[in-house]
Amino acid sequence: MKNKMYTALIVENDKIQREGIRNILSEAFPQIQFALASDYKTAIKYINKERFHLFLLDIRLGDSLLDDGIRLGRYIRQQEGCAHTPILYITSITDRVIEALNETHCYSYLTKPFPPKQLIDAVGQILQSPLIAPVLLKLQDTNGVFLKVNIPDIYYLKSEYHRLLICTPPERTPQGAAP
Secondary structure: OOOOOEEEEEEOOOHHHHHHHHHHHHHHOOOEEEEEEOOHHHHHHHHHHOOOOEEEEOOEOOOOOOOEHHHHHHHHHHOOOOOOOOEEEEEOOHHHHHHHHHHHOOOEEEEOOOOHHHHHHHHHHHHHOOOOOOOEEEEEOOOOOEEEEEHHHOOEEEEEOOEEEEEOOOOOOOEOOOO
């Protein structure tokens, strides 16, 4: 966890809170590089040009219904490679937390105000999760061919006649396998 560099996007409309979150996390996790966005449109620009390991989103990003963190979370989930990227909502709007969990399958949420330790603990748990630090399953077939499969990519395992079938998403080829 210490040697690898990570990227995170913080989307918060309040400048003081946005910079405070970055300062707290930068001190606790020097291996994370942060991008900051104050609104939906700026966040979309970042998401379209960079790859992030973690998203920290406020639910209310402005007065407009279109400037919404859950809407942004839905957009993130539609992007290639972001189906399982952790989203941590940081919000004072507790009545939309269930919506955030159900619609964007976020990793977690923090309710404002929160102590810095709670933020550090939440991000620390994310960095240790298989979503950020994938666990590879290393296998060797009867012909001596090695195969590495990212455990979170496994949909299911099926055993048939002394064979083990590992079913993964169709758009991904396991590491070490021929495309």
